[in-house]
Amino acid sequence: MIAVIGLLIGVVIGIFWNINIPDKFSPYMSVAILACLDSVFGALRALLSKNFRADVFISGFFGNAVLAAGLAYLGDKLNVPVYLAAVIVFGGRIFDNFAIIRRQMLERAKSHNEVVK
Amino acid sequence: MKNNEASLFILIACIIVGILISLNFNFNRTYNRVFLSTKQYQDAYEEKNKIKGEISDLHQQYLVLNSKLSKYKSTGKNQTTVLSSLENELDQNKMQIGEDDVEGEGIIITLKDISNESYYNTDDPDLLSKIIHNYDLNYIINDLRNAGAEAISINGQRVTDRTAVYCDGALIAVNGVKIATPFYIDAIGNKDVLKNYMLSDENYLKFMMSRTISVTLEQSEDVKIQAASFDISKNFLSAVKAK
Numbered sequence: 001m002i003a004v005i006g007l008l009i010g011v012v013i014g015i016f017w018n019i020n021i022p023d024k025f026s027p028y029m030s031v032a033i034l035a036c037l038d039s040v041f042g043a044l045r046a047l048l049s050k051n052f053r054a055d056v057f058i059s060g061f062f063g064n065a066v067l068a069a070g071l072a073y074l075g076d077k078l079n080v081p082v083y084l085a086a087v088i089v090f091g092g093r094i095f096d097n098f099a100i101i102r103r104q105m106l107e108r109a110k111s112h113n114e115v116v117k
Numbered sequence: 118m119k120n121n122e123a124s125l126f127i128l129i130a131c132i133i134v135g136i137l138i139s140l141n142f143n144f145n146r147t148y149n150r151v152f153l154s155t156k157q158y159q160d161a162y163e164e165k166n167k168i169k170g171e172i173s174d175l176h177q178q179y180l181v182l183n184s185k186l187s188k189y190k191s192t193g194k195n196q197t198t199v200l201s202s203l204e205n206e207l208d209q210n211k212m213q214i215g216e217d218d219v220e221g222e223g224i225i226i227t228l229k230d231i232s233n234e235s236y237y238n239t240d241d242p243d244l245l246s247k248i249i250h251n252y253d254l255n256y257i258i259n260d261l262r263n264a265g266a267e268a269i270s271i272n273g274q275r276v277t278d279r280t281a282v283y284c285d286g287a288l289i290a291v292n293g294v295k296i297a298t299p300f301y302i303d304a305i306g307n308k309d310v311l312k313n314y315m316l317s318d319e320n321y322l323k324f325m326m327s328r329t330i331s332v333t334l335e336q337s338e339d340v341k342i343q344a345a346s347f348d349i350s351k352n353f354l355s356a357v358k359a360k
Contacts, residue, residue: 036130043130
């Protein structure tokens with residue numbers, strides 16, 4: 001819930017805040033966004049399983065983004081599509097995390113229902 | 118408490134992600150990638166080259182004009198230099214519009230039709246195609262200009278921008294002067310280019326040859342073309358006033 005609200009606020013700010021990223025950076029930005037999304041999902045999962053640590057989250061959030069963008073840049077220079085690795089890893093982790101979040105939410109809803117009964 | 122803190126962090130992180138995503142979206146809207154087929158790519162490439170050529174031409178022109186301007190400026194006090202260069206330019210312009218006699222390398226085309234032969238059968242169904250008409254001359258003038266001829270005359274009549282080639286019964290009127298076959302068309306320009314162009318297969322001269330009209334084309338180092346004999350003064354023209 002909180003993530004959706006945050007995303008909406010961010011998108012609105014981004015639309016009204018008229019800044020264009022130079023086209024050179026666009027592919028790297030995409031990879032960085034993927035890394036950030038992965039961190040957010042990881043944080044949500046940690047929140048649900050109650051082992052969230054702010055330092056881990058923040059370092060992962062920025063560190064992953066920078067590393068992913070940097071690797072994509074390096075890959076471009078070396079003519080190796082390293083960004084594919086980032087896309088696969090982060091994409092896979094996003095789905096993993098989402099699966100865990102989904103399970104826990106369902107679990108919680110189920111137990112809540114049982115309590116109500 | 119810890120839960121709230123975590124929520125706050127996630128909120129901030131989500132805002133950042135949202136901003137990044139929307140920035141990228143904005144960006145994608147202004148920069149549309151278009152996939153081109155090979156032909157489209159080639160067309161675009163040719164167009165690019167053409168535009169580049171135009172730019173460099175314009176740049177060249179700019180340099181020439183700029184140097185002229187700076188020459189005028191630097192020799193502004195020396196009236197005679199300015200005057201002589203202006204006179205020079207005037208002479209050039211006069212030559213080009215046909216007020217002066219000109220000479221140079223070029224080609225001479227001679228056209229003869231059957232009307233100056235002694236026998237000529239008026240019952241011939243192809244008679245019309247065996248005679249040179251005004252539009253034939255118009256085609257040839259067009260072709261010569263397309264090939265880069267700088268001055269053209271027909272039987273001594275200079276072809277200027279005010280020239281009309283008109284049918285006048287058995288004769289053809291050029292600049293209002295009636296002329297008859299044979300027609301001698303003089304053109305000044307690069308003689309090799311002119312010859313090759315005029316004698317190429319798709320050109321009008323080939324078509325005229327196929328109509329049994331006698332066509333000869335010779336190159337000459339020194340083609341002389343007279344000035345236009347008619348008055349080219351202006352009575353109605355005036356420059357558009359800049360606002």
